[in-house]
Amino acid sequence: MTPGARYPAVEIAPTQVTETDECKLNRNICGHGECIMGAAGYTCLCYSGYRWHPQRRFCTDVNECEAEPCGLGKGVCMNTGGSYNCHCNRGYQLKVHKGVRSCVDIDECAKPHVCGDGGTCTNYPGHYKCDCRPGYRVKSSRQPLCKDMDECEESPCKHGWCENLPGSFRCTCQDGFAPAPNARSC
Numbered sequence: 001m002t003p004g005a006r007y008p009a010v011e012i013a014p015t016q017v018t019e020t021d022e023c024k025l026n027r028n029i030c031g032h033g034e035c036i037m038g039a040a041g042y043t044c045l046c047y048s049g050y051r052w053h054p055q056r057r058f059c060t061d062v063n064e065c066e067a068e069p070c071g072l073g074k075g076v077c078m079n080t081g082g083s084y085n086c087h088c089n090r091g092y093q094l095k096v097h098k099g100v101r102s103c104v105d106i107d108e109c110a111k112p113h114v115c116g117d118g119g120t121c122t123n124y125p126g127h128y129k130c131d132c133r134p135g136y137r138v139k140s141s142r143q144p145l146c147k148d149m150d151e152c153e154e155s156p157c158k159h160g161w162c163e164n165l166p167g168s169f170r171c172t173c174q175d176g177f178a179p180a181p182n183a184r185s186c
Helices: none
Strands: 033-038 041-046 050-053 058-061 075-080 083-088 092-097 100-105 119-124 127-132 136-139 145-148 160-165 168-173
Touching (some): 041 050, 083 092, 083 100, 127 145
Antiparallel strands (some): 033 041, 075 083, 092 100, 119 127, 136 145, 160 168
């Protein structure tokens, strides 16, 4: 004891500051990400498809559909948690390249004989068109197809018989009649 003091001297330890590890206290503090504790508090390392939201201080979903990844007019983008899906319009198909989904045109003209033997196929974005050669016409069906016209239905061979040919016809003439140079009349 010091002279004049009634009580013995006590040593007081400095105040201890205890850091609160918010990552351990709340394991889901980041939502869709990993909590990283630092000197200034915690931050989140967000999973793919999520981004750090500084005001809310957790990982929020990235709306990938805002960038039209499916292609404008090619399909409908559906945002999902951490990702997205494309629902492609008719005439387009889903393509995945390096994890990126998009809708690409189906080249119907790449299929052999899509327009039949008497047609030429022209591909357009989302559809195709068949142009029929002379002597052929588009057959009414779900898929356009060039079908041989039967010119003999109109009886073009007076004084003879009509023979239908692919894309054309020929007249065989009665006795006493001669075929024209193109064999399309007698």
